[in-house]
Amino acid sequence: MADPDLYRTKEEVEQHRREQDPIALFEERLRAQKLLTDGELEAIESEVAAELDAAIAAAEAAPIEPVEDLTRFVYTEPDGAG
Secondary structure, eight states: OOOOOTTSOHHHHHHHHHHHOHHHHHHHHHHHTTOOOHHHHHHHHHHHHHHHHHHHHHHHHSOOOOGGGTTTTTSOOTTSOO
């Protein structure tokens, strides 16, 4: 999100997405081999969306971490226990 992507043209980015996107390429391969239908893909996308919605809801419902705990377990604890 912090990268404004000013060093590439929009056309270059779109071309890369069309030609190099591993997810899209994998989807194309599965479709070509008749291993994936539109209905199956829609079901997968719905399942993923539901899982993401549940994770977001859980994160939003969780209590806010106290400021003094924000650096816990980032570095070794002062008493040497971590």
